[in-house]
Amino acid sequence: MSLSxxxxxxxxxxxxxxxQTDLVSRNMANSETEGVTRKWASLSxxxxxxxxxxxxxxxVDTLLQRLDRDNTSKLAQQSTVSxxxxxxxxxxxxxxxxxxxxxxxxxLQNAFVLLSTLPSEESxxxxxxxxxxxxxxxxxELSGTLSDINREVERNIRYDVSSANETLEGIAIxxxxxxxxxxxxxxxxxxxxxxxxxxxxxxxxxDVQTVTSQDGTVNLYTGAGTELVIGNQAKTISYDPVQGKLxxxxxxxxxxxxxxGISQGSLSGLFELRDQHLPQMSAQLDxxxxxxxxxxxxxxxxxxxxxxxFTDAGNTYDxxxxxxxxxxxxxxxxxxxxxxxxxxxxxxxxNAATPSGDSSFITAMLDQFSQTVTVDTAGLxxxxxxxxxxxxxxxxxQTTRASAESATQSTQTAGETIAASRNNFxxxxxxxxxxxxxxxxxxxxxxxxxxTSINEMLDTLIQSF
Amino acid sequence: xxxxxxxxxxxxxSMRIIIxxxxxxxxKLTKETASGIKQDVFAENAGAATKSLQMRSFMxxxxxxxxxxxxxxxxxxxxxxxxxxxxxxxxxxxNLSLAGGIxxxxxxxxxxxxxxxxxxxxxxxxxxxxxxxxxSGLSTDQKAVELDASGTSITYxxxxxxxxxxxxxxxxxxxYGIRAxxxxxxxxxxALTTVLTxxxxxxxxxxxxxxxxxxxxxxxxxITGLTSQAAGLGNNxxxxxxKINDQNSRLNIYNNAIAGIETANPEETALRxxxxxxxxxxxxxxxxxLNGMSLLNYL
Numbered sequence: 001m002s003l004s005x006x007x008x009x010x011x012x013x014x015x016x017x018x019x020q021t022d023l024v025s026r027n028m029a030n031s032e033t034e035g036v037t038r039k040w041a042s043l044s045x046x047x048x049x050x051x052x053x054x055x056x057x058x059x060v061d062t063l064l065q066r067l068d069r070d071n072t073s074k075l076a077q078q079s080t081v082s083x084x085x086x087x088x089x090x091x092x093x094x095x096x097x098x099x100x101x102x103x104x105x106x107x108l109q110n111a112f113v114l115l116s117t118l119p120s121e122e123s124x125x126x127x128x129x130x131x132x133x134x135x136x137x138x139x140x141e142l143s144g145t146l147s148d149i150n151r152e153v154e155r156n157i158r159y160d161v162s163s164a165n166e167t168l169e170g171i172a173i174x175x176x177x178x179x180x181x182x183x184x185x186x187x188x189x190x191x192x193x194x195x196x197x198x199x200x201x202x203x204x205x206x207d208v209q210t211v212t213s214q215d216g217t218v219n220l221y222t223g224a225g226t227e228l229v230i231g232n233q234a235k236t237i238s239y240d241p242v243q244g245k246l247x248x249x250x251x252x253x254x255x256x257x258x259x260x261g262i263s264q265g266s267l268s269g270l271f272e273l274r275d276q277h278l279p280q281m282s283a284q285l286d287x288x289x290x291x292x293x294x295x296x297x298x299x300x301x302x303x304x305x306x307x308x309x310f311t312d313a314g315n316t317y318d319x320x321x322x323x324x325x326x327x328x329x330x331x332x333x334x335x336x337x338x339x340x341x342x343x344x345x346x347x348x349x350x351n352a353a354t355p356s357g358d359s360s361f362i363t364a365m366l367d368q369f370s371q372t373v374t375v376d377t378a379g380l381x382x383x384x385x386x387x388x389x390x391x392x393x394x395x396x397x398q399t400t401r402a403s404a405e406s407a408t409q410s411t412q413t414a415g416e417t418i419a420a421s422r423n424n425f426x427x428x429x430x431x432x433x434x435x436x437x438x439x440x441x442x443x444x445x446x447x448x449x450x451x452t453s454i455n456e457m458l459d460t461l462i463q464s465f
Numbered sequence: 466x467x468x469x470x471x472x473x474x475x476x477x478x479s480m481r482i483i484i485x486x487x488x489x490x491x492x493k494l495t496k497e498t499a500s501g502i503k504q505d506v507f508a509e510n511a512g513a514a515t516k517s518l519q520m521r522s523f524m525x526x527x528x529x530x531x532x533x534x535x536x537x538x539x540x541x542x543x544x545x546x547x548x549x550x551x552x553x554x555x556x557x558x559x560n561l562s563l564a565g566g567i568x569x570x571x572x573x574x575x576x577x578x579x580x581x582x583x584x585x586x587x588x589x590x591x592x593x594x595x596x597x598x599x600x601s602g603l604s605t606d607q608k609a610v611e612l613d614a615s616g617t618s619i620t621y622x623x624x625x626x627x628x629x630x631x632x633x634x635x636x637x638x639x640x641y642g643i644r645a646x647x648x649x650x651x652x653x654x655x656a657l658t659t660v661l662t663x664x665x666x667x668x669x670x671x672x673x674x675x676x677x678x679x680x681x682x683x684x685x686x687x688i689t690g691l692t693s694q695a696a697g698l699g700n701n702x703x704x705x706x707x708k709i710n711d712q713n714s715r716l717n718i719y720n721n722a723i724a725g726i727e728t729a730n731p732e733e734t735a736l737r738x739x740x741x742x743x744x745x746x747x748x749x750x751x752x753x754x755l756n757g758m759s760l761l762n763y764l
Contacts, residue, residue, distance in 0.1 A: 031472075031473055031474055032474050038472075094502075094505070094506055094507070094727075095506055095514060095517045095518045095521055095723075095726075095727060096502060096521075096727060100518075102518050102521065102522060103521070103525075105522075106521070106522045106525040106526065107525070109525070109526050109529070110525055110526060110528075110529030111529075113526065113529040113530050113532075113533045113632065114529060114532065114533045114536075116533070116631055116632040117533040117534075117536050117537050117540075117631045117632075118536065118595060118597070119605075120597065120605055120606055121595065121596070121597075355602070355603030355604040355605070355624045355626065355627075356597075356603070356604060356605050356606040356607075357597065357601070357602065357603040357604060357605035357606075357624070357629040357642070358603045358627070358629075359629070359630065359631065359632075363630075363632050363638070366632055367636075369526075370635050370636065387522055387526070388519070388522075390522075391515070391518040391519050391521075391522050392515075394518055395507070395511070395514060395515035395518050398507035398511070398514065399507055399511040399514075399515070401507070402505070402507040402508040402511055403511070405508065406508065416482065420475055420478075420479060423472050423474065423475035423478065424469070424470070424471055424472045424475050425469075426472070427472025427473070427474050427475050428472055428473060428474070429470035429471055429472055429473050430473045430759065430760075430761075431470075431473070431759060431760045432468070432470045434760045434761065434764065435760065
């Protein structure tokens with residue numbers, strides 16, 4: 001009886017060694033696979049004295065996981081904002097770039113200065129018209145860029161919502177699989193790895209918190225506590241582009257200062273761009289356009305209907321329709337020499353009897369650059385002259401971008417430390433696994449040796465008869 | 466017992482992050498060394514970048530005022546030259562009128578001199594600068610004066626409402642024009658027309674003497690007027706020159722301030738670049754050594 005029980009014990013040692021080798025080889029093969037945790041066998045002695053695998057353990061630390069996910073959400077939110085802003089501010093340029101609207105406005109002012117000395121010189125008049133056209137088209141382009149980014153943001157919100165829904169559905173399905181799998185099995189450990197990867201993925205879209213039940217299933221909530229996945233039921237996230245609302249099931253989770261909105265993640269970043277930065281930047285571009293149209297019009301209303309150098313798509317300035325003005329601002333066709341206009345209107349103010357050396361209309365327009373604008377500056381500054389508007393716009397927008405980038409960088413640096421700790425805890429050290437393999441190999445050889453010895457002992461016993 | 470180990474993947478990831486950061490910084494410093502300008506002024510110091518942007522705007526407007534003022538300086542110089550020619554023509558006729566032997570001289574010669582003087586003065590008054598007539602008031606596209614068919618009198622064709630002015634700096638205007646209908650010119654032309662329209666040969670010596678007296682008085686008034694105009698013009702030239710000097714100094718100040726903000730300090734950049742290259746070299750060596758360190762090599 002004791003020899004056969006020894007044989008069973010040795011056999012259990014062999015099968016445990018085989019399973020351990022399986023785990024070591026899984027660990028080493030997946031040492032580069034993201035989201036796969038290091039696994040090992042938790043061993044115990046069975047009632048007959050043999051060894052058995054009580055559970056396949058995963059190397060996870062819930063605190064590190066939570067910190068890393070928080071950081072992922074925060075980083076996703078900040079980098080979404082800074083990337084969105086950078087796509088626009090690249091067109092604003094650095095102070096020394098000629099592409100900057102500040103440089104364009106300054107070129108226009110300079111052309112006016114020259115024209116005030118040579119008021120009847122046609123080439124100088126044309127230079128003013130050309131600089132004005134460059135200024136207007138720069139505003140048109142910047143406004144177009146903001147609209148493009150806005151469309152991109154809307155598209156990305158829809159993509160993110162659809163990816164998040166897929167992932168939430170995947171989590172609900174995994175909950176079922178975990179429930180059905182054998183407790184402590186390799187399969188369950190693999191499901192849990194997959195579960196963690198999916199939760200990591202959701203944390204890139206929004207801030208989440210998890211509650212793990214005794215049975216190993218995970219319930220997922222937003223940072224503010226709205227249910228996302230409960231057991232095998234996933235809520236559907238939907239986006240209403242008209243109202244600008246985001247809902248999970250029937251609960252409003254639109255990012256914002258009030259309510260149960262999400263506050264991190266790429267979706268939160270996209271909403272920040274959509275509701276805060278882009279409308280504000282558009283309004284400020286419109287304010288510059290409004291400043292140009294209204295001041296030039298009041299100084300020299302030479303055109304039909306009292307229009308000036310700049311028009312709102314051919315019409316005079318209307319304080320009630322400033323929205324979208326940066327996209328509509330054009331140079332008055334009546335002075336545009338390239339389409340049959342007459343640039344000398346700048347000098348004579350629409351009155352052919354004005355003497356050719358009279359520069360009063362030109363100096364009146366030039367004076368506008370150093371006078372405080374009366375239009376709503378949309379937060380560019382309280383007291384601004386026309387020539388200060390473009391530099392104020394460029395520096396405000398560039399500063400917003402630079403601070404968003406610096407916030408992203410510091411979150412990234414802080415996050416790397418946490419991510420490294422998590423990876424070290426969950427990841428595989430090949431050297432360590434090799435050392436474990438040596439021990440397993442020894443144990444396997446020893447158990448096999450025990451079996452050989454028992455076999456020999458039994459043979460001896462049989463031969464003695 | 467729990468053994469905390471370093472994940473092989475994380476170890477290589479950390480080294481990759483370090484090297485990627487160093488390469489990013491290297492690219493930035495290389496650009497700054499090559500261009501001499503900071504790569505992102507707004508990121509380095511947002512407040513200073515805003516200042517620099519404003520100063521660039523001041524610099525551009527000062528620089529264009531300066532360019533426009535230099536152009537105006539040329540215009541004033543040309544006006545001054547024309548005015549000198551006019552004064553010297555008038556003075557030379559006045560000298561002839563005042564000469565002692567005038568009473569007995571050939572009166573036709575005197576008349577001829579008046580006619581020539583008038584013609585030369587008309588030419589001088591119709592001087593243009595960059596296509597603009599200088600003595601026509603605001604009608605710079607219009608000739609200032611025209612000699613009538615008989616060649617004895619002139620008509621002013623220019624504008625009578627004002628004189629040209631130019632903006633020489635923010636909120637500083639310079640009125641600089643001289644019109645050909647100025648009383649000084651009217652007096653000179655009146656005197657010359659008198660000589661030309663009178664039958665000089667028919668005058669007795671006494672009458673000629675009266676005419677000569679009248680002509681010299683009128684000419685004297687005119688020449689005095691021209692001198693005072695020339696003084697006013699010279700004053701304008703001085704104002705303009707001092708404005709240009711002032712603008713030059715301001716440009717230097719702006720330029721230095723902008724350079725201080727936007728320029729990357731070459732010594733500092735070079736030093737940082739050098740340090741970074743050394744760090745990067747060490748990083749490569751460590752990465753290579755770490756990759757060589759594995760239990761696998763001893764099994």
